[in-house]
Amino acid sequence: MENIELKTAILFRNRDEWRTWLEKNHLKKEEIWLIHYKKSSRKKSINHISAALDHAIMHMDMDQVTLTQYTEDLKEGVSAFFEKRQGKYKGN
Numbered sequence: 066m067e068n069i070e071l072k073t074a075i076l077f078r079n080r081d082e083w084r085t086w087l088e089k090n091h092l093k094k095e096e097i098w099l100i101h102y103k104k105s106s107r108k109k110s111i112n113h114i115s116a117a118l119d120h121a122i123m124h125m126d127m128d129q130v131t132l133t134q135y136t137e138d139l140k141e142g143v144s145a146f147f148e149k150r151q152g153k154y155k156g157n
Contacts, residue, residue: 087121138152
C-alpha cells in the first residue's frame, strides 16, 4: 500500500462539498485522495464511498463526451448507425 501525505488528501464533509470540488477541478487534477473515516469514529466525512464514486464517474463521463464530441470517428459512427453499416474508424 502506498503511503500518502495528508496535505495531498482532501476531506469532504458531505456530498455537496465533494460535488462542488469536482465541478471546479475535474479537468485540472489527475487524481485525488479522499479521506473517509470509519463509521465508528463518529467523524464527519462523505457518508458512503459509493456516493463519492458516483459523482466522480459522472464527471468522467462528461469528460469522455467532451473529448469525443467533435471527432471524425463520432461522425462516422453516427453515419454508420443510421446507414445500418459497419463503421470505418480511424482513431481520431
